[in-house]
Amino acid sequence: MGSACQVSFDVAPAPPRALRVLAVDDAPMNLELMAAMLEAVGYELDFAANGAEAVEMAQARDYDLILMDLQMPVMDGATATRRIRASDGPNTATPILAVTGSTQPQQVDACREAGMDDHIAKPVGVQDLIVKAAQWTGRRRVA
Numbered sequence: 001m002g003s004a005c006q007v008s009f010d011v012a013p014a015p016p017r018a019l020r021v022l023a024v025d026d027a028p029m030n031l032e033l034m035a036a037m038l039e040a041v042g043y044e045l046d047f048a049a050n051g052a053e054a055v056e057m058a059q060a061r062d063y064d065l066i067l068m069d070l071q072m073p074v075m076d077g078a079t080a081t082r083r084i085r086a087s088d089g090p091n092t093a094t095p096i097l098a099v100t101g102s103t104q105p106q107q108v109d110a111c112r113e114a115g116m117d118d119h120i121a122k123p124v125g126v127q128d129l130i131v132k133a134a135q136w137t138g139r140r141r142v143a
Contacts, residue, residue: 018044019137020062024054024077025069025099030124034067034099037126038133051080055087062090064137068116070100078114085115095136099124 021043023034031047038045046061048054052075054068066084070077081096098111101122108119120132 019064022063022066024048026072051075058091059089066096081115
């Protein structure tokens with residue numbers, strides 16, 4: 001009689017995929033600050049220095065969240081958001097949050113009219129950024 005060969009594998013579950021964020025701002029210091037806050041809690045970040053770069057990057061890669069400054073050279077955040085929403089790329093339904101010092105109600109309304117989902121006031125606070133990122137990642141717009 002042959003002996004039965006038993007093989008067992010101890011397989012650990014794969015870690016969940018890190019959530020990818022596109023941070024768009026023309027001020028390198030603001031990008032570094034957002035990176036420090038979000039990478040510390042496990043997000044992976046890509047960066048764009050203006051709206052035109054953001055549109056190009058949003059066409060090439062799927063993101064879980066886009067953080068968009070409003071006032072930038074080359075292309076502003078509202079125009080970039082409209083172009084991302086109107087494209088046939090992978091981020092037409094990705095949450096886009098305005099990150100700006102413009103906090104007047106009419107300015108926040110203009111962000112929403114451009115297709116942004118929410119607003120984070122500058123200067124960006126750690127708590128506010130992490131809470132908003134957690135709140136919006138994993139969501140998609142419904143047409």
